[in-house]
Amino acid sequence: xxxxxxxxxxxxxxxxxxxxxxxxxxxxxxxxxxxxxxxxxxxxxxxxxxxxxxxxxxxxxxxxxxxxxxxxxxxxxxxxxxxxxxxxxxxxxxxxxxxxxxxxxxxxxxxxxxxxxxxxxxxxxxxxxxxxxxxxxxxxxxxxxxxxxxxxxxxxxxxxxxxxxxxxxxxxxxxxxxxxxxxxxxxxxxxxxxxxxxxxxxxxxxxxxxxxxxxxxxxxxxxxxxxxxxxxxxxxxxxxxxxxxxxxxxxxxxxxxxxxxxxxxxxxxxxxxxxxxxxxxxxxxxxxxxxxxxxxxxxxxxxxxxxxxxxxxxxxxxxxxxxxxxxxxxxxxxxxxxxxxxxxxxxxxxxxxxxxxxxxxxxxxxxxxxxxxxxxxxxxxxxxxxxxxxxxxxxxxxxxxxxxxxxxx
Numbered sequence: 001x002x003x004x005x006x007x008x009x010x011x012x013x014x015x016x017x018x019x020x021x022x023x024x025x026x027x028x029x030x031x032x033x034x035x036x037x038x039x040x041x042x043x044x045x046x047x048x049x050x051x052x053x054x055x056x057x058x059x060x061x062x063x064x065x066x067x068x069x070x071x072x073x074x075x076x077x078x079x080x081x082x083x084x085x086x087x088x089x090x091x092x093x094x095x096x097x098x099x100x101x102x103x104x105x106x107x108x109x110x111x112x113x114x115x116x117x118x119x120x121x122x123x124x125x126x127x128x129x130x131x132x133x134x135x136x137x138x139x140x141x142x143x144x145x146x147x148x149x150x151x152x153x154x155x156x157x158x159x160x161x162x163x164x165x166x167x168x169x170x171x172x173x174x175x176x177x178x179x180x181x182x183x184x185x186x187x188x189x190x191x192x193x194x195x196x197x198x199x200x201x202x203x204x205x206x207x208x209x210x211x212x213x214x215x216x217x218x219x220x221x222x223x224x225x226x227x228x229x230x231x232x233x234x235x236x237x238x239x240x241x242x243x244x245x246x247x248x249x250x251x252x253x254x255x256x257x258x259x260x261x262x263x264x265x266x267x268x269x270x271x272x273x274x275x276x277x278x279x280x281x282x283x284x285x286x287x288x289x290x291x292x293x294x295x296x297x298x299x300x301x302x303x304x305x306x307x308x309x310x311x312x313x314x315x316x317x318x319x320x321x322x323x324x325x326x327x328x329x330x331x332x333x334x335x336x337x338x339x340x341x342x343x344x345x346x347x348x349x350x351x352x353x354x355x356x357x358x359x360x361x362x363x364x365x366x367x368x369x370x371x372x373x374x375x376x377x378x379x380x381x382x383x384x385x386x387x388x389x390x391x392x393x394x395x396x397x398x399x400x401x402x403x404x405x406x407x408x409x
Contacts, residue, residue: 037096037105044083089117111135170227186232214245240271285311318349
């Protein structure tokens with residue numbers, strides 16, 4: 001049985017009304033709604049993520065209103081599309097605040113777009129809870145009206161570094177990455193991880209979008225006997241082709257680690273077959289995490305929209321509950337009062353514990369772990385950190401070996 005960590009247990013009482021069934025009672029007054037702005041990319045390259053987050057926001061708003069709304073008033077969402085040019089974030093935020101008159105804003109996906117939007121929210125003194133954008137600079141400006149739910153990008157690698165050193169105990173690595181913006185970004189991140197974890201790079205290969213046969217590349221990787229094969233692929237199909245190629249050439253490192261949404265897609269075992277078994281990845285959330293209401297949210301989302309949500313949906317759903325909680329606790333429904341209430345947030349959500357802190361160079365930043373996950377018997381399980389694990393981790397090679405590439409001459 002999964003164990004809740006002590007932090008979550010301490011917060012369960014706070015979240016009871018947010019994760020349980022909607023309370024029975026009168027419908028809030030529809031004539032006098034409280035407007036909350038939602039900033040999402042509903043067009044452009046991130047439209048699919050924006051649509052998922054919109055769905056999750058809608059689900060949360062429905063549940064909040066069925067539970068009595070905000071002090072008896074209906075919560076109304078005002079959406080603005082932030083897809084396209086980076087500057088569109090600023091324009092959308094101005095419309096939400098100056099024209100729509102929202103009392104608070106949440107959302108925010110692409111980091112640069114969100115940065116432009118956050119600067120406007122700070123200037124117009126309206127609280128903005130960022131739920132997805134991860135660039136460090138969003139919470140290093142000393143902005144008093146900006147909050148963030150998701151961890152900053154610089155902290156994403158810390159749990160993985162600990163996992164590789166303490167659990168996997170790997171010494172050598174090979175990386176295979178897509179030659180494109182996503183792949184180059186992932187490669188730069190892996191380079192930092194490799195150096196901080198003290199891993200020796202024995203091979204690196206890149207591939208162009210549309211490649212389906214990786215046997216040539218992976219045969220060369222096999223010749224170097226890496227402990228870790230780190231694969232970076234942006235699309236939903238590439239992970240399956242990579243893993244099937246590895247199986248075809250009998251490449252079996254201590255662990256495969258996949259960077260990209262396709263490696264945690266619910267259908268990866270269907271696409272990759274047995275080659276998906278034992279593959280690791282990292283993510284901010286999966287439905288089986290031991291956070292109160294997480295599995296229920298995923299099940300309701302799937303029933304309503306026909307597919308499971310990923311961490312983007314969980315972030316959006318949790319963000320609106322956090323804003324709703326602040327609205328209920330605020331002394332008045334003014335932006336400054338809502339800001340003050342947000343600053344005192346301490347609650348559990350489907351995305352994990354939420355408490356905004358100032359630490360190092362960050363202000364009003366929520367701290368939460370990045371999860372290491374593994375495909376075990378066609379189920380994606382959390383295996384690290386231990387306090388959030390739903391299953392023990394397993395490796396393809398149970399014991400570390402000294403390979404020709406690491407022997408002293």
